[in-house]
Amino acid sequence: MVKNLDGTSVELKMTSISLNVNKEKTNVILGSKVITIWGQDYITDYIGDVKYQISPLSFYQVNPVQTKKLYEKALEYAGLTGGETVFDLYCGIGTISLFLAKKAKKVLGVEIVKEAIEDAKVNAKINGITNTEFVVGAAEDVIPEKYEKEKLEANVIVVDPPRKGCEESLLDTMVKIAPKRIVYVSCDPGTLARDLKYLVENGYQVEKVCPVDMFGHTGHVETCVLLTQKMQKNNDA
Numbered sequence: 492m493v494k495n496l497d498g499t500s501v502e503l504k505m506t507s508i509s510l511n512v513n514k515e516k517t518n519v520i521l522g523s524k525v526i527t528i529w530g531q532d533y534i535t536d537y538i539g540d541v542k543y544q545i546s547p548l549s550f551y552q553v554n555p556v557q558t559k560k561l562y563e564k565a566l567e568y569a570g571l572t573g574g575e576t577v578f579d580l581y582c583g584i585g586t587i588s589l590f591l592a593k594k595a596k597k598v599l600g601v602e603i604v605k606e607a608i609e610d611a612k613v614n615a616k617i618n619g620i621t622n623t624e625f626v627v628g629a630a631e632d633v634i635p636e637k638y639e640k641e642k643l644e645a646n647v648i649v650v651d652p653p654r655k656g657c658e659e660s661l662l663d664t665m666v667k668i669a670p671k672r673i674v675y676v677s678c679d680p681g682t683l684a685r686d687l688k689y690l691v692e693n694g695y696q697v698e699k700v701c702p703v704d705m706f707g708h709t710g711h712v713e714t715c716v717l718l719t720q721k722m723q724k725n726n727d728a
């Protein structure tokens with residue numbers, strides 16, 4: 492039994508042991524080869540009432556108590572009423588996508604790791620969620636390409652990039668798609684500030700900012716930001 496910081500406790504049950512093989516001499520921790528030594532090829536976890544299957548090469552937040560708060564904040568900032576098309580870019584195993592899907596018309600998730608997208612599809616299925624689509628690829632390639640070919644539309648775009656933030660080509664296409672709301676989830680204040688500057692210079696305004704302490708006793712902070720269209724605010728007023 493392990494006690495969480497919020498006083499709740501969880502029973503830990505080992506379901507798998509796997510070995511990762513990395514022969515590259517770089518600063519990347521995990522190699523692409525994973526050997527299951529015992530048990531299943533994945534672990535499972537719940538955030539709120541959503542169940543997730545997570546395979547070894549897929550990203551998963553490390554602090555389950557704070558992750559629930561972070562996703563609830565992203566959901567609140569998305570302001571969904573049930574009729575929206577939402578993009579969840581850098582979606583990992585579909586964690587935020589599935590949180591949002593329950594309150595949206597449709598969610599499109601994009602993620603670069605193939606195994607994570609396979610998990611996302613399974614996760615939609617095991618939670619009985621049918622209004623999601625998951626695509627493998629770099630967000631900065633998939634979204635501009637789909638925008639050119641299919642004239643994609645979205646009411647809300649959520650981005651949760653790694654520390655390097657979003658490529659300018661993606662931000663540029665997001666501005667062209669012109670969602671009413673952008674929810675930016677970031678683990679790096681420096682690249683967050685850079686990307687917010689771009690969005691603010693291109694028609695958006697920062698409406699709300701909420702830091703979430705995902706990495707207790709460290710100097711790191713996760714941040715959830717709501718941006719809205721400048722015109723929209725003026726029209727609403």
Ligand SMILES: C[S@@+](CC[C@H](N)C(=O)[O-])C[C@H]1O[C@@H](n2cnc3c(N)ncnc32)[C@H](O)[C@@H]1O
Pocket residue numbers: 549550551552580581582583584585586587601602603604607628629630631651652653678
């Ligand atoms: C901070 S994680 C967020 C994942 C997910 N939203 C979550 O909360 O579990 C960033 C994710 O972006 C993925 N990623 C990295 N570069 C990418 C890119 N260029 N396009 C799409 N996904 C990318 C990583 O594999 C990782 O799953």
